[in-house]
Amino acid sequence: MEPILTGLGILTDPVAIAVILLGTVVGVLVGALPGLSSSMAVALLLPFTIYLDPIPAISMLAALYCAGTFGGSITAILINAPGAPPAAATAFDGFPMAQKGEAGRALGMAAVSSVIGGILSLVVMVLAAPALARIAHSFGPPEYFALAIFGLSMLASISGKSPVKNLIGGALGLLIATVGVDLTTGVERFTFGVPQLYEGISFIPILIGLFAVAELLSQADVVDRAMDRIALKAIKLPSRDDFKRVWKTILRSSGIGTFIGILPAEGSTMAAMIGYNEARRWSKHGDKFGTGEIEGIAGPEAANNAATGGSMVPTLALGIPGSATAAVILGGLQIHGIRPGSYLFENQPELLYSIFAAMLVANLVFLVFGLVGARLFSRISLIPRTFLWPTVFALCVVGAYGVNQSLVDVTIMLITGFIGFWLKRYGFGAAPIIMGVVLGSLVENSLAQSLIIFDQDASRFLERPIALGFFLLAFLSIFAKPISNGLKGLKRRRAVNGGHS
């Protein structure tokens, strides 16, 4: 208990509160702008944190990280340009809602579900951080392979489009993920002698291309109908009924996010995708997902913010960053002489609780920011298309360039933009492609690593209980529906037969 109180003591330090507020505001802004990533913002702030004490310094970076994940949803909803990878799933239903004139409702929902997801995961962290660190530690290549297979099992059902098209999209995503040097063989694949492709295609340009540029091209097809902008309902916030409808989704996604988040490697993007898919699976309006369902926002937003809190656990306890931003925060820890590792929780538990306290403050601040801002930002959806989309295009180019200061990324963005536009015309969704890109290198590398560890004997996957559990979930996710349909059919027949006899 004492370390918790010492840790929370940070909330009485005015300097710490001030830098946490600063981190939160900067986080929301850079999170919202497609090319400005929170990892870059953290890297730029790093040298300045040296003049602070370690705990406020790390707290500021953690608050920025937290707020950045939320910020990404703003542009995902308003202009279909996810500011950061974890917000990709938010665009699926968020942007259609904004187009229907419900931007405020979507933004408000994103803010509230992010905050609930974030706070619930922090509560779990405070209660069980060391235990969760042990779970994260027990995840080796075989467990990751099984987790990735579970993720891929959702491919066919992740968007409302036809399952076959979803699978084709997923395969395209997996193909994109093969570009670059293969981890286990060192062989260059599909790099065509371009050194910028050596480490693979960056995620951000693909995201901007597939979402924003593709949307821009589609918008160029549509005549601007000024009458669309009649209603000022755009700035309306979500109603009480909306929350009644989504609270189960928020709770479920918070659980998913917290769990997936503690596993290192792009946790929050994957958590958001799974959160979205589960929201769809359990919703009464599952078939309408992708056309602007409010659960489609609550699902990924609660999950990705829960995962942000969760990803601090492997970062601190194992020194394995849960995301690009966590990697820079890790550098921040080292600059302040804090060595991440399993001994950190035992030696400096108060640091852990301070970071959680900072993230709690960040959550509350961006709730206010998000709700007040929702009314303001939602007016962006009222800007005539002829003015809005050229501006968005400029933002896209800057954004894609900004990731690595590379024109190659701009080219990739333009190419994926045209591909995305074309795929959209023929009824393919972006969700399975993104899922394929996110999981591609994970599934491939973890399989190759596992097989070396298992002396090329695949049956030894059966010796790993956690892996088995995920294989079982993957099996259920694919076959649960056919089986339950089969059982229902059987019951009905029996009932019919029973009635006759």
Next chain:
Amino acid sequence: MRLLMKRGHALACVTTAILSASTALAADFPSDPIEIAVHTSPGGGTDTTARMVALVTQEQLDSNVFVQNRKGGGGSVAMSYLSEQPADGYTVMAVTPTHLFTMMRGNAPLSIDDIQGVARATDDPIIVMVRGDSDYQTLDQLIEAGQQGTIKWGGTQIGGVDHIAAMSFANAADMTVSYVPFDSGAEFAAALSRGDIDAAGLNISETRDQIEAGEFRPLAVMADERMSALPDVPTLAENGMDVSFSTVRGYVVLKDTPQDRLKVLEDAMLSGLASDRYQEYLQGIGLDESSIADAEAWDQQLHRMYEAGEKTMTELGLMQ
């Protein structure tokens, strides 16, 4: 005679002019911001160290020193950027063994003779490490097991310093190693503690706590001399193997950079690296002041590492 004198006078004038121009240049340098080009994304040891070095060097100069990430191609994106810049000392590049291996494979627009070392910021030897409860109590036991069977060895990407180091060690000790590549040092440290792999080449900066707690057991250091932090751990050299690999991070400029500017940069970096702030950082990551080297020593080490690496890679058939 008169003519000669005139010419001599003219020569002297020109010389004075050049001299004064160059001293003026040295006095003016640096008047603009200095860039440190880093070949990785933000985060990670090379980027973090570079940001630290930029900060402490900047405090010694009137100009800003900033880090720019130029990621890609195992350092070749950063190297081609450097090669396109004028040799004026305003562009500094962070160098790691990765750059040298990329040069060896002929994938870089620069060669080892095109760069000039300025200073070295970290020197982190690779340590042969097993689990604390492993059956391998000594280096000989590990080698014996590797000669009779196969040792699963964890490291970073194929063709990187960890891989070359592991293969050189296996070659020198005549062992069979099955190499498992991971994305980062922390990941294969976790794999070692889970028991997924038998041994790994790890740095002290990644494992100090685990060594102290007995979770990991260091068997040998891949260096010429024992480490002050691990005085009881022998080197591979003591065991008759000429295998010395280290995670070094230092800074270079283009070879044609004027000597006086190089000197200004070197002095600023060295005083920055000697500052309390940088020393605390070094201690935090488990290293000490022996990490720091001046331009001459660092430049020599770069050449020595390059030659040794080239030899190993040819012997192991890793050159493409």
